[in-house]
Amino acid sequence: MAIKNQASGGVSRQVLADHVYEALLVALMDGRLEAGTPVSIDGMARELDVSPTPVREALARLEATGMVRRMALRGYRVAPLFSPEELADLMDARLVIEPANAFMACKHADTQLTAQLEQAIEDLKAAPRGPSFAEFRAYWEADERFHRLIAEFADNQFLLSAYNALGGQVQRFRFFGGLGVTDADYAIAEHTEILKAFEAGDAELARQKMIDHIEGVKQRSQHDSEVRS
Amino acid sequence: MAIKNQASGGVSRQVLADHVYEALLVALMDGRLEAGTPVSIDGMARELDVSPTPVREALARLEATGMVRRMALRGYRVAPLFSPEELADLMDARLVIEPANAFMACKHADTQLTAQLEQAIEDLKAAPRGPSFAEFRAYWEADERFHRLIAEFADNQFLLSAYNALGGQVQRFRFFGGLGVTDADYAIAEHTEILKAFEAGDAELARQKMIDHIEGVKQRSQHDSEVRS
DNA sequence: GAAGCATAGATCCTATAGGAAATGCGATCT
DNA sequence: AGATCGCATTTCCTATAGGATCTATGCTTC
Structure with a gap:
């Protein structure tokens, strides 16, 4: 497991999709994920060392923020920069x-x-x-x-x-x-x-x-x- | 497969999550899903005769509309009616x-x-x-x-x-x-x-x-x- | 050398399996 | 009688497997 829980006493069980969401958000704002580039579900799952399922859920939530765009059967791409x-x-x-x-x-x-x-x-x-x-x-x-x-x-x-x-x-x-x-x-x-x-x-x-x-x-x-x- | 594709010439491959999204939307507006009631992922999957994965994705998208609310590890509930x-x-x-x-x-x-x-x-x-x-x-x-x-x-x-x-x-x-x-x-x-x-x-x-x-x-x-x- | 085809890989999408926690219910104990 | 414990069911969450489609690379053929 690549992402650990916070070690604060009681192990507050966390949802993996939330961590993936955060990781994607930071990567997007940091510029590691450049505008226009595709975001592969499987690839991102391998990179974060999780299964594709939570990645899929995190991307579905991210889409509502406008940070990524989805095309059915074609996957997700980072939204283009603002003109x-x-x-x-x-x-x-x-x-x-x-x-x-x-x-x-x-x-x-x-x-x-x-x-x-x-x-x-x-x-x-x-x-x-x-x-x-x-x-x-x-x-x-x-x-x-x-x-x-x-x-x-x-x-x-x-x-x-x-x-x-x-x-x-x-x-x-x-x-x-x-x-x-x-x-x-x-x-x-x-x-x-x-x-x-x-x-x-x-x-x-x-x-x-x-x-x-x-x-x-x-x-x-x-x-x-x-x-x- | 409970939901068929439209038979218009070329079989336009459709994403199951989109159908689930539509079905949930209609059920919500129709009143079949009453405000406040929980929406079980597995249960909804059984009802629509699909696997939980597309249901999960559809619910993640629905959450952004405010129609359902999510509590981590507790599942989704239909949003309460407006006061x-x-x-x-x-x-x-x-x-x-x-x-x-x-x-x-x-x-x-x-x-x-x-x-x-x-x-x-x-x-x-x-x-x-x-x-x-x-x-x-x-x-x-x-x-x-x-x-x-x-x-x-x-x-x-x-x-x-x-x-x-x-x-x-x-x-x-x-x-x-x-x-x-x-x-x-x-x-x-x-x-x-x-x-x-x-x-x-x-x-x-x-x-x-x-x-x-x-x-x-x-x-x-x-x-x-x-x-x- | 260039065009076309086949095969291999990547990717999306869906289904299935199984672990962990919560909920419900009945039996048992004080 | 009321409370508590234990077990079974449900539910959420994650991982894995496999089918279908698209892409790319290399080989064959003209």
Whole structure:
């Protein structure tokens, strides 16, 4: 067995498919699985030293995230990288959902939320900004956590599902795989503005600051993609 | 083999998991699988006369739609029915996404879209309105098609994913399983208003008419749930 | 040298077998 | 009577085997 259980006292029985899912996710974000390449079920099973059955289940779940695409009888492939146009579409979609999340979350805000948001910002400041995934993973995690907290505190399971469906919260970073973190200072400042609106309890302002933030991300990502090309 | 291929000339090889997925979907919407009941993998495999493997894969995909919930090592259960509060949340989420879809779709509208929307409305008028699933399936299909057309013509894959993630387009009807169609006349009128806005090319009006429609659905569903209780 | 075919391998898909844990039920003990 | 223990069944989970299809490589033939 290649993947061991955590040795924390009671052996918490784990489902192998979950480990496979995690392993695939890391491999995808790390860039070991490049966009467009096929993901063989049997091959991945051999590589992870498990049987094809849990691999199949993990891939079925991954498909819903958009990270991989499935063609019946043809297997799975890693989803292609975002084009600049698709990236703009993703930001447009975020502009639809996340400002609404911010508005609603602000109505339910309490000191617990603002404390957690502040912590996420602090972690963002402290995170390394290197180009490799191992380095900017902490950055990504803190950024994702900030937005997810807001989505969760909107207290609407369907909006949360919609937020999750964007999936780009993970995948968009694959676009910048070779660039690393380039806009940390802007993001930190914009996150802080959002936090201020939450602390003031001004839902309309929170909505607007979220719009400003995502517009900023959109413009900066467009600029980066131009530089890159 | 319990499920046969379609006999259309070339024997299009089909994946069994897709058939299982469809069968489960119909069973869920039909009410044969009641909310909260466990869905045994082995049991379902016996019932459909297939092996557990494709059932497992179909359930993994279904989980992403919210129709079933999974607990590791405990199996799958049919998701609970919506409470009135959750139904209101679903409508609030639709109010975030679908007006934006309408606005964007209107910018890409052409005669093909308006023709298809008109067809969907005509089908809505012609659909039977009985209480059983077999009867109102046509109604549901036409209603769903109207909204999906708009989501697709918004021409943003991420917004489409978000729309799909709501999943309520299917599941919400399970709430009314015992009621059948009660607001067809309102829905037809409101759909027609949206279509008019599309024909006029007025994106802002289309957004507003979509808001009006979903607000109407929300209020009527609230009323129905009160009558029912 | 180039085209066509055959065979071998890889891959997807499904079925089957078996281990591990949970659930249900009846018998036994206090 | 009520609680507890033990056994059988069910269920989930993983591994393995085999059929069908696609791909690729090498050989044969023109």
